[in-house]
Amino acid sequence: MSDAPRKLVGLVLLLVALALPFVLTDFWLQTGLFVMATAIGAVGLTLLVGVAGQLSLGHAAFAAIGAYVYAFTTGESTTTVEGLGLPPLLGLVLAALVAAGxxxxxxxxxxxxxxxxxxxATLGLVFVVRHLLVNLDQWTGGFVGRSVEPFAVPGFSFSNRDPDYLAVAGVEFEGLHRLWYLFVLxxxxxxxxxxxMRNGRTGRAWANVRDxxxxxxxxxxxxxxxxxxxFVVSSAYAGVAGAMLALAYGRVAPDVFSLTASVDYLVMIVLGGLGSVAGAAVGAVFVTSLPLVLAQYSSALPFLAAPGSGxxxxxxxxxxxxxxxxIAVLVFLRGGLAGGARRLRERFTGSTPVPPVDRPVAEEPSRSKETTR
Amino acid sequence: MSPPLLSVEHLDVVYDGTITALSDVSLVVEPGQVVAVLGSNGAGKTSLLRAVSRSLQPYGGTVTGGTVRFAGEDLAGTDAADVVRRGLVQVPEGRRIFRDLTVAENLRAGGYTVKDAKARAEARDRVFDLFPILAERRDQPGGLLSGGQQQMLAMGRALMVSPQLLLLDEPSLGLAPLLVDQIGEIVTEINQQGTAVLLIEQNAVMGLRVADAAYVLETGRVTAAGTAAELAASDEVQERYLGVAVPVVATSVVEAEPAIPTAEPPQQLRVEGLTVRFGGITALSEVSFTVEPGTVHALIGPNGAGKSTLVNVLGGAYRATEGAVHYGDAELTALRSDKVAGLGVARTFQNISLALEDTVEDNLLVGRHRLMRRGLLPGALRLPGARREEREHRETVAGIAELLGIAHLLRTPVHTLAYGDRKRVEMGRALAARPSLLLLDEPVAGMTHGESQDMAETIRQVRRDLGLSIVLVEHDMPFVMGLAEQVTVLDFGKKIAEGTPAQVQRDPEVLRAYLGAAAA
Amino acid sequence: MSYFLEQVLNGLSYGLVLSLIAAGFAIVFTSTGVLNFAHGSVVLLGAYLVAVLHDTIGFWPAVLVGLAGAAVVGVAINALLVRNLADPNPGTAAILMLGVDIVLLTELTRRIGNQVLTLGAPWGASVVRLGDVTLPTGRVLAAGVTVVAFGALWYLFSRTDLGVGMRAAAADGPTASLMGIRLSRTAATGWALAGILAAVAGIFLTSFPAPGVAPTVALSAFAAIPAWVLGGFDSVPGAVVGGLLIGLTSALVTGYEAELEPFLGSGFGEVAPYVVMIVVLLVRPSGLLGSKEAVRV
Structure with missing residues (x-):
């Protein structure tokens, strides 16, 4: 696909994203916030794992750092937890910077x-960070976590207050709506x-290190x-994603950043197709929204029973x-969703890039003879 | 008339669905015969053995045409284990013994398919008779054996199933001349005990000495066949593999100014007393030579002579154990690989190492990496400087692609390219780095004669137009004769000769290295 | 002093059980190159089968079914899924196993529900007294069974054709297949062995002093990952050493938690294995007993 149709698709998606808050219910808005937050984390991870070839099971640890840095730097001190009370924008930047550090x-x-x-080794990182989150409770709030200051810029808060009432085209814009636009941005x-980065000098260097x-x-x-x-770039992405998750939940707690979360990020990028930025985003949509949507609409689905009924x-x-x-994607779809989409496109446009090849080849392409003696 | 023991008819083999390794190869082994297959690197010899032993699949290869019959039965649809049970065993190239298993366990693994304890004990006794040293060292790990002993273990392991046909892949590779002779005698002895042998050899003299009949394989096709005596006498085999009758074209050193003075001027490359050891194995031993600026210097030697090791030291990929390499004032052996590249030293790889998923253009642009200045942030933000730089370098690599005749492939992912094109892309990537010293590791391995000629022309043109120094590693002597001003010959990690192509070609040590002990 | 000794013995016994799980990781990894993230579910599966069957068919027959079930599931995972990966490489295989783990664990969790199933082990909650040291019988038995299991593994790998063939296949698969060794068969054997070891471990992890079969047992397999890694990816003896080291570390850190808490925080016992693993990997990137060239990922 050349650049023009790709840009067009992107533009359409952007317009849809901008229009959605006018029609969506709070549930879908909330789901969308989680999707966008995790998509950013997944994009960062695909740069690390897919492009640079460095396997990480510790992405959730970096997301946790971002989330807690935001919560700590922007929060006010209370009797149980300390906070620095810095401006939220600074907190968001610090979340990225500390995670990157x-x-x-x-x-x-x-x-x-x-x-x-x-x-x-990165798997170990998840457990170590979790241990710190639980034990540094004067900053983190321990097991129960701590609440998170809403995002705000001077004169405007991305919450239900300040301004207390805001409506656009007859739709009241509450915290969720406001956050939606922040997250889209x-x-x-x-x-x-x-x-x-993927398409420039840095991305080429990463891909060659991988290969x-x-x-x-x-x-x-x-x-x-x-x-x-x-590592720095992907950690910064995770840090931002973590801060966004904190904003979307309104709270941070260690359980949000468990090993399962790390696995989820990995699954997003594998489902989407390793190294594909768009694929990572699509993977995030699927992985993040699936449980939320099934839970929300369980009563409408005949085969689902109430929780606890066995x-x-x-x-x-x-x-x-x-x-x-x-399992299905890995067994049936080479290169994940992005690979499937590419092949579909090639079949659709009838262009197969594989030329007929009739040249002889050296045997044993992967082994140097000098080292086998 | 009974069918031949092995008959290969019109065999085609393709790797990864795109790359042809063998086309229309036919070959016959009669019971009790020794048949040799000769050919250079990349001729398809190993693919032939794998097709016979049904072991192509793990390497991504498939038989796309023709048949392989063993004792009259078509082997299509059988797997590697089936053919072993039928009495056909392959000894892989490079011995591939199980290093952590003891000698006895290696033999036990070899006899895996023999369930009859008596037959197995007999086979083991025969192996110990043939190779007494294995009996002596039966409880030691295979990895502790010397190269020659490992070759014996590899052959003994295969003999555990008392095969009718033994496939030997380069048994003399990397062995000293005396050992090569010994392996040759063992092959003859195994044959006299009633086992037919299909032998693959790059060492043509050794191959032809033990064989009854022989085939010459070139870029996947049989180009000559006959009795061993006929082939040994043929001019073509003498020229191609023995390197004896090649008329030497004296290469005049080009004195002209480079037409495109893009690179920094080349410096003198001095290799001094270079020794490299891996574990207990000495790959290079006190090698010294000098490459004068702006010349083509060839490093030649048989397989396993240490040529690639040397290139890897020059490029900073391997550490030198002793000695030093200087390029101008810089000591290459003290630098990391990327710093060496930063001095204007670029290289290609014997086994081609490209980013397969990326396009040709992106691969060429990696060569420009050291010449581009914009870092992570300007690139991520697409600042005007970064965009301009990216555009300029894209134009440059388009020019390089033009020079190498791959301009039409710029937007094509590398994994879809044919082998010859990949070689060119790699050459282009090295040139894109604007080197003053270019290291080419076997640039024509696996190419057809015509493609080799094209590549030779490209190398000449590059030298002429860009005025750089080239270190050319080749095992194929005739190829470098028309290209290089100076030749250094390595054998078993030592320098055995150096001089102009004409001098080197007459050197008795060189003849010995290439032709085996018997020729000297 | 007897408290210390008790902790050490408990740690060693727990470590031996961990090493059963770690050996399963190592065997599957060397025979098929797969990082088996579903191993924890197989541990749970073995124990679960024993728990639901012991009432009807008796404890020992249930154990047999548990071991066989775990082995069959392992073999099936390899034959049906791993061998059919669209893009076979260690990375996709590992993530495939995460998917398998999610399915297996979710289903077992659903079946177990909120209850804690009892195993019906005949040794029950009895204890063994050695001087002034008291140990649960289950722990002592676990140590004995584990030692026997590793003895059997040693015999298999050094004295039988199948075992030597498996080692050959693990060292160099393509070459081994040239000897007529069928890699599909050695792989299946590896998965079956790992499944059996997992089920044995599962039985001991869910009998006294543990309360019974609960989904959290699957997590204990994660504690075996550091044991496996620091022993070396491809080494069964390494798994034993790693298991003992991790078992001891956990037991001592947990046993002296009160004394350690001011420095290390509470719950450090869960993290200690990973800290040990990271430190060992930094000093020896291929583990304590792993061979350097064995893994090229």
Whole structure:
């Protein structure tokens, strides 16, 4: 697909996103907020895992850091938890920066490990961060977490107050509506930045580090630096996503950032197709909205039973659908949804890029003879 | 008349659905025969063995045409385990013994399909008779054996099933001449005990000495066949594989100013006393030579001589154990790979290392990485400077693609390209880095004769137009003869000769290395 | 002093059970290159089968069914899903196993509901007294069974054709298949073994002093991941060492939680294995007993 249709699709999607708050109920608005927050996290992770090839099971840890940094820096001190009471915009920037800084601090470890080793080391990160969240309770509120200041710029709050009443074209714009536009803005910027990085000098360096560190280095790419920048960028994305989740919930608690959340991010980008920015966003829509939607509409679905009745309750059903979807995509769809879409497009336009090839090839493309002696 | 033991008819093999490794190959092995298949790197020899032993699939290969019959039966639809049970066993290239298993366990794995304990004990006794050293070291891990002993273990492992036909893939690879002779004698002995052998060899002399009949395979096709004696006498085989009768074209050093003075001027490259060891294995031992600025310098030697190791040290991918390499004033051996690249040293890889999912253009642009200045943030924000830079470099690589004849492929993902085009893309990526020193690791391996000629012309043109130094690694002697001003010959990690192509070609040490001990 | 000794013995016994799970990770990984995130569900599945069947068919037959069930599920996962991956590589395989884990665990959780099923183990809540040290019989039995299980594994891998073939296949699959070793068969054996080990571990993790079969048991497999990793990805002896190390660490950190809390915070026992794992990986990136070249991901 050339650039023009891609831009058109993007523009249409943007217009739809801008129009949705006029028609959606609060449930759907809330779902949309979660989707946009996790989409940003997924986009960051696909840059790290899909483009740069560095497996991470610790994305939720960075999201947690972002969420708690926002909550701590913008919150007011109370009898139970401390807060700095900084302006929310500054808090959001700090969320990204601190998460990025922790990512940078972790990158020397990442530089020593590869593949599954790296994945499992980052798995440890989730548990360590969770332990800190539970124990540093004067800042985090411990197990129960703490409440989160709504986002605001001077004179305008993204909540139900200040201004107390705001209506556009007869639709009252409450906190959810206002946040919606903030999140759309953040998501558009995040996706735009990610696409630029993916398609530019940095993204090429990442992709070459993924495919062969030796070849990348031979082309002058600093491998350790490239890995570090991928970790920093993806952690910053996770930090922003975490802060957005905190805003969407209005609270932060350690359970939001469990290992399951890390797995969910990974599933989003694999379902969407590794390395595809758009795919990551689509994956986020599916993974995040599925359980919410099934729970909301369980009464309308005949096969679902009420929770606790021993039958198939909505959360169980959504988990099973979720698991089966992962299995189905991995078994049937090469390259995830993005790969499927690409092949569909190729079939549709009749253009297969595979030319007939009739040249001989060296045997054993992956093994150097000199090292086998 | 009984059918031949092995008959291959009109065999076609394709890898990854796109890359043809063999086309229309036919071959016969009669019971009790030793048949050799000769050919250079990438000729398709290993693919042929894999097609026979039904082991193409793990490497992404498939038989797309023709048949393979063993003792009259079509092997289509059988798997690797079936053919082993029928008495056909392959010894893979590079021995591939199980290093963590003991010698006895390696043999046990080899006899996996033999369920009869008595037959197995007999087979093991035969192996120990043939290779007494294995009996002596039966409880040691295979990884502790020397190269020659590992080759014996690999062959012994295969003999555990008392096969009718033994497939040997480059048994002499990387072995000292004396050991090569010994392996040759063992092959003859195995054959005399009634086992037919299909032998793949790059060492043509060794192959032809032990074989009854032989085939020459070139870029996936059989180009010559006959009895071993006939082939050994043929001019073509002598030229191509023995390198003896090639008329030497003296290459005049081009003195002209470079037409496109894009690179920084090349510097002198000095390799001094370079030694590289991996674990206990010495890959390079006290190698020294000098590459004068603006010349083409070839490094040649048989497989396993240490050529690729040397290139990897020059490019910063491997560490030197001792010695140093200087490029001008800079000490390459003290620098990381990316810093070496930053000095204007670019390279290609023997096995092609491109970002397969990306387009040709993106792969070429990676070569420009060191010349681009805009970092992460300007790129992410698409600031005007970054956009301009990106545009300029896209134009530059389009020009390079033009030079290499791949301009029409710029927007094509690399994984869909043919092998020859991939080689060109890799060359283009190296050139895009605007090098003053270009390291080419086997640039024509696996190419047809015509493609090799084209590549040779491209290399000449690049040298002439860009005025850079080129270090050219090749095992194919005739190819470098018309290209290089200076040649350094490596064998078993040591420099055995150097000089002009004409001098090197007459050097008795070189003849010995290429032709085996018997020729000297 | 006897408190300390009790903690150490408890830790060792718990560590041995962990090493059963860790060995399952290692066997599946070496025989098929899969990071088996569904291993925890298989642990739970084994225990669950015993819990629901022991009333009707008796405890020991139920154990047999539990072991067989876990083995069959492992083999089926490999044959039906892993071998059919559209894009087979360690990364997609690991995520596939996450999907399998979600399905299995959700279904088992639904079946178990809010109850804690009892296992019906004949040793019940009895304890063994050694001097002034008191240990649950289940823990002692676990240690004994584990030692026997590892003895059997050693015999299999060093004294039988199948075991030597499996090691050959793990070391170099394509070459092993040239010897007539069918990789599908060694892979299936690996998954079956891992399933059996998981079920054995599941039985001991759910009998006294544990309350019974509850979905949280699946999480204990996660505690075995650090044990596996720090032992080395491809090493069964490494799994034993790793399991013991993690078991001891957990038991001591938990046993002395009150003393440690001011420095490490509460609940450090859950995190300690991961901290140990990260530290070991930093010093030895391929684990304590892992071979350097074994994994190229």
């Amino acid at each position: 922790v990512g940078a601090a972790f990158s020397p470890i990442a530089g020593r490990l590869r593949g599954i080793y790296l994945g499992l 953040l998501a558009v910027v995040a996706i735009w930045l990610a696409s630029n 062969s560190e030796t070849a990348a280095a031979a082309m002058g790419v600093g491998v350790a630096g490239a890995k570090r920048s991928a 039958g198939l309750d909505p959360s169980t059903a959504s988990r099973i659908v979720y698991g089966l979807a992962i």
